[in-house]
Amino acid sequence: xxxxxxxxxxxxxxxxxxxxxxxxxxxxxxxxxxxxxxxxxxxxxxxxxxxxxxxxxxxxxxxxxxxxxxxxxxxxxxxxxxxxxxxxxxxxxxxxxxxxxxxxxxxxxxxxxxxxxxxxxxxxxxxxxxxxxxxxxxxxxxxxxxxxxxxxxxxxxxxxxxxxxxxxxxxxxxxxxxxxxxxxxxxxxxxxxxxxxxxxxxxxxxxxxxxxxxxxxxxxxxxxxxxxxxxxxxxxxxxxxxxxxxxxxxxxxxxxxxxxxxxxx
Amino acid sequence: xxxxxxxxxxxxxxxxxxxxxxxxxxxxxxxxxxxxxxxxxxxxxxxxxxxxxxxxxxxxxxxxxxxxxxxxxxxxxxxxxxxxxxxxxxxxxxxxxxxxxxxxxxxxxxxxxxxxxxxxxxxxxxxxxxxxxxxxxxxxxxxxxxxxxxxxxxxxxxxxxxxxxxxxxxxxxxxxxxxxxxxxxxxxxxxxxxxxxxxxxxxxxxxxxxxxxxxxxxxxxxxxxxxxxxxxxxxxxxxxxxxxxxxxxxxxxxxxxxxxxxxxxxxxxxxxxx
Numbered sequence: 001x002x003x004x005x006x007x008x009x010x011x012x013x014x015x016x017x018x019x020x021x022x023x024x025x026x027x028x029x030x031x032x033x034x035x036x037x038x039x040x041x042x043x044x045x046x047x048x049x050x051x052x053x054x055x056x057x058x059x060x061x062x063x064x065x066x067x068x069x070x071x072x073x074x075x076x077x078x079x080x081x082x083x084x085x086x087x088x089x090x091x092x093x094x095x096x097x098x099x100x101x102x103x104x105x106x107x108x109x110x111x112x113x114x115x116x117x118x119x120x121x122x123x124x125x126x127x128x129x130x131x132x133x134x135x136x137x138x139x140x141x142x143x144x145x146x147x148x149x150x151x152x153x154x155x156x157x158x159x160x161x162x163x164x165x166x167x168x169x170x171x172x173x174x175x176x177x178x179x180x181x182x183x184x185x186x187x188x189x190x191x192x193x194x195x196x197x198x199x200x201x202x203x204x205x206x207x208x209x210x211x212x213x214x215x216x217x218x219x220x221x222x223x224x225x226x227x228x229x230x231x232x233x234x235x236x237x238x239x240x241x242x243x244x245x246x247x248x249x250x251x252x253x254x255x256x257x258x259x260x261x262x263x264x265x
Numbered sequence: 266x267x268x269x270x271x272x273x274x275x276x277x278x279x280x281x282x283x284x285x286x287x288x289x290x291x292x293x294x295x296x297x298x299x300x301x302x303x304x305x306x307x308x309x310x311x312x313x314x315x316x317x318x319x320x321x322x323x324x325x326x327x328x329x330x331x332x333x334x335x336x337x338x339x340x341x342x343x344x345x346x347x348x349x350x351x352x353x354x355x356x357x358x359x360x361x362x363x364x365x366x367x368x369x370x371x372x373x374x375x376x377x378x379x380x381x382x383x384x385x386x387x388x389x390x391x392x393x394x395x396x397x398x399x400x401x402x403x404x405x406x407x408x409x410x411x412x413x414x415x416x417x418x419x420x421x422x423x424x425x426x427x428x429x430x431x432x433x434x435x436x437x438x439x440x441x442x443x444x445x446x447x448x449x450x451x452x453x454x455x456x457x458x459x460x461x462x463x464x465x466x467x468x469x470x471x472x473x474x475x476x477x478x479x480x481x482x483x484x485x486x487x488x489x490x491x492x493x494x495x496x497x498x499x500x501x502x503x504x505x506x507x508x509x510x511x512x513x514x515x516x517x518x519x520x521x522x523x524x525x526x527x528x529x530x531x532x533x534x535x536x537x538x539x
Contacts, residue, residue, distance in 0.1 A: 045461060136468050137397045137452075154375040181389060182379045184346065189463035190376050198396060198405070 014201055014208045015139040016220050023247035024221035025052050025132070031244045035237065042131075044187050051187065052132035052221075057125055058233070125150050130234055132221065133187065140200040141221055143228050144185055144192040157182055160193055160232075168231045180232070195228050203227055217246030273521045277505055278428045280307035282353050283363040286318045289337075292370055293330040298322055302363065306426065307350025307505060308525050310391075311336055311343060312381040313424065322368055330370065335378055337367045342374045345381050346390050348524050354503045354532040355456055388420050391526055395419060398452035398527030399438060401468075402519075407438055423525050431525060438527055439520050446478075447471035447516035453529040455489050465489055471516035481518060482511030492533045503532040 016024075025041065029052070032039035043050045131144040147155040147163075160180060183194040204224060211218045222236075222244045229236045281304040288298040301321045305314060312334070319334050336343040338356050343366065347355075357364050373380075381387065395416075399408035408416075415434045422431025441448050451471050454464040467488050471479055485492045485502065492500050493511065501508055504522050523529050 047462075136466060137400050157380070181393070184344065184379065184463060186464065186466065187462055189461065191379050196393070198400070 014205045016134075016141070017139065018134050018136070020220065020247055021134045021141060022050075024219050027219060027244050027247060028052065028221050028225075028240070031240060035239070037237070049134075049187065051134070052130075054130045054234075056128045056130070056234075058128060126155065128233070130232075131185070131192070132225070133185075135197050138197040138200060140197050140204070141224050142197045142200075143195045143225075143232065143234075144183070145194075145232055145234075146190075146192045154191070157193070163233055164231060193232075195232065200224065200228075217248075219244050219246045270521055274432065275428060277522060278308055278431075278525075280350060280505060281305060282307060282349065285363040285365050286315075286321075286336075286368050287365065288322050288325075289367050289369045292322075292326065292368075294325045295327065296325050298325045305349045305364075307348065307353070309349055309423065309426075310347075310387055311345040311349060311352070313384065313387050314349070318368065322370070326370065332371055333373050333380065333382070335369050335373055337369060338365070342377045344378060345387075346379055348526070348530060350505055351456065351524075351530040351532065354506055355458060355534065358501075358503060358506065358532070358534060359537045384424070388424075391420060391423065392416060394526035394528060395438070398523075401450040401452045402438070402441070402448035402527070404449065407440070411437070419525070435525070435527075445472075446476070448519060451484070451515050451519045451529065452523070452527055453484070453519070453531060455485075455492075455531045455533060457489075458532075458534055469515075471514070471519065479515045480511060481509055481513050481515055484515055485511070489533065498536050500533050501536045503534060504529065 029039055029041060037054075038056060039052055039054045041050050042053045126147050126149060128145060128147045133142050133144060134140075135142045147160065149155075157180070164180070180193050180195055182191055184190070185192045204220070204227075207223055208218060208220075210216075222240050225234070226236045226241055228234075284303050284305050286301045286303065288294065288300075292298075299321075301318050303315070303318060305311075315334070315336075323331060336345070338352075341356060343352050343356075353364055379386075379390075396405065396408050399405050411434070418430060418434050421427070422429075422434070448471055450468050453469070454466045456464045465488055469479070469484055469488065473479060481502070482493060492502055502511070504518070509518065509522070519529055
């Protein structure tokens with residue numbers, strides 16, 4: 001169940017249990033299939049655990065270089081925050097004016113920020129892979145993602161940060177835990193980028209409380225993804241928010257008025 | 266905590282593994298690279314304690330032949346973000362010492378290893394684990410009530426191998442309301458060698474609803490029964506290089522045998538056949 005409770009000291013918390021997570025994902029998937037937008041449920045070998053997965057292709061401008069250190073230097077040189085304002089996010093589909101930028105530096109039209117392209121072998125197409133897992137520790141969903149060129153080169157953290165919309169970048173850089181970091185995927189053991197889940201409860205709580213007060217049910221996964229997805233270039237069409245129901249419960253609704261609610265434990 | 270228990274904390278902190286670092290044979294060198302010997306702290310991280318190793322091999326290499334350092338044991342890339350003692354128990358515990366690690370400066374295995382460009386990445390990872398452990402133990406209340414300088418002290422204690430400095434703060438993370446009898450949930454990970462899946466992590470309470478104390482055996486039975494199946498000792502359950510009795514209370518293990526990141530890292534490995 002999704003539980004929202006008030007304890008004596010006015011602290012409330014909204015947690016998502018694993019079963020409800022799975023049910024939310026199931027409903028999410030039903031809508032996804034009707035849109036054919038590429039989500040699927042992956043099972044972990046030898047267990048009942050699973051996660052949502054989506055692979056997407058994007059045609060973007062990315063900084064490519066044969067020397068990984070060069071990327072960092074260019075990033076630092078090229079990127080002061082006012083220069084980068086108005087710069088197109090690499091995550092949005094971009095139509096190239098001409099296809100060949102061999103070893104050429106050029107300036108962004110709008111703001112004069114330097115954006116360098118080398119390595120003409122790079123097609124500029126990036127494959128993104130998104131996974132939605134359940135975190136036991138934080139009792140929330142967590143978004144894992146990775147990106148690579150079609151040639152198989154994994155994108156670096158700098159390149160991933162490039163893809164975060166400037167509006168989100170400052171907020172994400174707030175604290176060491178409020179951010180995108182590279183982590184080990186807990187089910188696959190491979191390197192992924194993760195949007196840290198420790199603040200999820202903070203932004204979900206007002207939404208869940210409001211729903212509680214209005215006697216509305218909420219699909220936790222849909223609501224959560226509509227907040228975190230855009231930060232990393234993952235589009236969540238509006239129909240998810242209008243068409244995907246919350247999981248129903250056979251037991252009495254856990255969304256009760258605060259006065260009657262006890263913290264399940 | 267009684268005097269004997271404090272000794273356990275020290276023994277865990279000061280555990281060392283004698284290691285021999287050898288440069289990968291295909292690395293390009295200007296002259297022959299000698300192996301480098303080092304005692305590694307079980308509770309630390311490879312990239313935090315191998316500056317000397319790196320310096321040693323860089324002496325015989327040209328700058329253009331050097332990219333990010335990474336370590337490998339018998340073909341398996343070693344995950345720097347796992348504590349050193351865990352890596353040893355998982356991969357090499359029933360082999361002879363010193364532990365032989367191969368050093369690489371090229372062909373970083375992007376899919377398998379996390380990048381570690383500087384110490385602040387290690388610090389971020391370490392603090393993230395501590396925070397996650399406290400989310401499980403105390404709903405993050407203790408860690409969130411601490412000041413930034415306390416967080417820093419935990420990291421500095423680990424980085425500089427200062428037991429007292431570390432435990433001055435960490436002891437707060439090991440407290441719990443007396444009426445509760447223990448933490449809310451135990452932070453643990455069970456690492457498996459014979460699986461694609463790197464580890465198992467679930468919610469597990471130290472005390473059952475009817476007040477009975479859960480043991481290590483209870484945990485395994487619930488979360489990974491294969492480890493203690495009736496077939497005669499096919500697996501060893503190892504923490505910090507030892508096999509604790511399955512009757513050991515889980516709460517005690519969490520307070521005394523956790524790593525500095527506040528997690529119990531448990532290896533389940535095939536028992537040696539002899």
